[in-house]
Structures are given as structure tokens and as C-alpha cells.
Amino acid sequence: MKRAERLHALTEMLRRNGSRGCTADRLASEFDVSVRTVKRDLEALARSGAPVWSRPGPGGGYGLAVxxxxxxxxxxxxxxxxxxxxxxxxxxxxxxxxAAAGVGKILDVLDPGTRGRADELAHRVWVDVPPTSSRAVRSALEEAMAEQRVVRLRYTASDGSTTTRDVEPVLFASTNGRWYLVGWCRLRDAMRWFTVSRIERANVTGAACSGHTVAEVGAPPANARPVHGRDA
Incomplete structure (x- = not known):
């Protein structure tokens, strides 16, 4: 788990435990890290403005303010x-x-009656999805996109050829049921679309992207649009 993901999950765990809080030992066990690492993460959350509290002694621990x-x-x-x-x-x-964590956060604060009816209705909605791509690959791509860092890919094309290349991520796109990473390929010196499921390995490098923009990809199709959380 990437540190950014762990910090988010740590925040969620503290929030769910409310005023009870959690011990550092329990948090370390939950995220399979050392107690020292957990304490550094908690300090980082506090520095970022999260209302983290600590209570020393027996029965103490860490939590988030109400x-x-x-x-x-x-x-x-x-x-x-x-x-x-x-x-x-x-x-x-x-x-x-x-997104799943965000939905869980919303469901947690629904009134019990609404939550109960939602749970009942949810049993009437079935979803069958194919196996997903590697979580490690997706985490690296997500981090590279958010931080605008060059990502090194091991990629197998549709013709079976495999290459390793450095890519500057520009956008994610979904079409015909597949997700793509669209970015500036330093190997080809051009904008390329990479099928996420064909990416065998992805590692975020320390190199910053050079500034390629969404406009360089071109206009989206008529039936496509950016994700913005609001109706057009």
C-alpha cells in the first residue's frame, strides 16, 4: 500500500472508531507496518491539519476529533x-x-432507517465484473497522475511485443469497457494510449513531467466528457 493510500485508510479507521480511538499497536497490525511508522503517519496527518488527538496511558490511543x-x-x-x-x-x-472508501463514509452517516432500506435494495442489484488489473499497477498509475511524475511501464502490446518505456501521464480514459492511460511516451516521442490491463509493471520515477497537456490529446468524442461530478 502506498503511503498516501495508507494515510487515507488510517484516517478512515480513526474516524470509524470515534471516541474510542485506536492504539498504535492495533494500527500497526492493521496496516502491516511498524509502530514507529504509524506514529510518523499520525504526525504527518496532524501536520496536514487533520484533528488527530492522542490519549496516553492504559486505554489510551489515537483518534480524530468529532x-x-x-x-x-x-x-x-x-x-x-x-x-x-x-x-x-x-x-x-x-x-x-x-471512491469505495468515500461511499462507505457516506453510508456510515446515513440515518439507520435509510441505511436499512438501502441495504435491502442493494441485495436486488447484482454486478458481474471481469478480474481487475493489478492493484500495484493501478496504484502506481494513480500516484504518477496525481503527482505528475514520469512512470516507467513494462507494456505488452496487442501484437505480443513487450517494451519498457517512460511515460508522462496526461489523462485516464474509458472507452468500450476498457481503461487507458494516455500519456507522452518518451520512447516514441509521441502521445500514446496504453491499455491498463496490458501494463505488466509500473513504477513511479522521481522525474517530473515536462508539461504535456490534455489539449495535446485532442478533443474527446461527442459522447465522452471529463469526470466532474456535476451534470453538464
Whole structure:
């Protein structure tokens, strides 16, 4: 698990435990890291502005102040299930793990009656999805995109040829049921589309991208649009 993902998951675990808090030993066991690493992560969260509290002594531990919790959210059972279905049907989408965590956060603060009706309705929605690509690969691509760092790919093309190349990530795109990484390929000195499921290995390098923009990819098709969370 990348550190950014661990920090997010750590925040979620602290939030779920509320005023009870968690011991450093328990957090370390949950994320398979040392207690020292957990304490460094907690310090990083506090420096970033997260309301982390600590309580020394027996029964002590770490937690998040109540103000860190979401306020009550008004959703219908159908709206809640729509969020669950959308996330469940797209496990290969960029940042899908974070999306699932976000939906879980919303469901946690629904009133019990709505949550119960949503759970009942959710049993009536089935999703069959193909196996997803490597979580390690997707984590690297997501980090490279968010941080705008060059990512080194081991990629097998449709003709069976395998190459290793450095790519500057520009955007993720989904079409015909497949996800693609679109970026500036330093091997070919051109913009290229890489099928995510064909990426065998991906490692984020320390090199910053040189500034290639979405405009260089071209206009999206008429039936495509950026993800912005609002109706057009």
C-alpha cells in the first residue's frame, strides 16, 4: 500500500472508531507496518491539519476529533444504492479504492432507517465484473497522475511485443469497457494510449513531467466528457 493510500485508510479507521480511538499497536497490525511508522503517519496527518488527538496511558490511543466526522447526509435509499452500484461496477476505474472508501463514509452517516432500506435494495442489484488489473499497477498509475511524475511501464502490446518505456501521464480514459492511460511516451516521442490491463509493471520515477497537456490529446468524442461530478 502506498503511503498516501495508507494515510487515507488510517484516517478512515480513526474516524470509524470515534471516541474510542485506536492504539498504535492495533494500527500497526492493521496496516502491516511498524509502530514507529504509524506514529510518523499520525504526525504527518496532524501536520496536514487533520484533528488527530492522542490519549496516553492504559486505554489510551489515537483518534480524530468529532468535528472530523461528516454531518448528517440526506440521501434516498435508491441514491445510496446508485453510489454502491457505480463503484462496484467499475473496480478498474482510477482511484476506485478511494471512491469505495468515500461511499462507505457516506453510508456510515446515513440515518439507520435509510441505511436499512438501502441495504435491502442493494441485495436486488447484482454486478458481474471481469478480474481487475493489478492493484500495484493501478496504484502506481494513480500516484504518477496525481503527482505528475514520469512512470516507467513494462507494456505488452496487442501484437505480443513487450517494451519498457517512460511515460508522462496526461489523462485516464474509458472507452468500450476498457481503461487507458494516455500519456507522452518518451520512447516514441509521441502521445500514446496504453491499455491498463496490458501494463505488466509500473513504477513511479522521481522525474517530473515536462508539461504535456490534455489539449495535446485532442478533443474527446461527442459522447465522452471529463469526470466532474456535476451534470453538464
Amino acid at each position: 468535528a472530523a466526522s461528516l454531518p448528517p447526509i440526506s440521501l434516498s435509499p435508491a441514491q445510496a444504492v446508485a453510489l454502491m452500484a457505480a463503484v462496484s461496477a467499475a473496480p478498474d476505474a482510477p482511484y476506485s479504492d478511494l
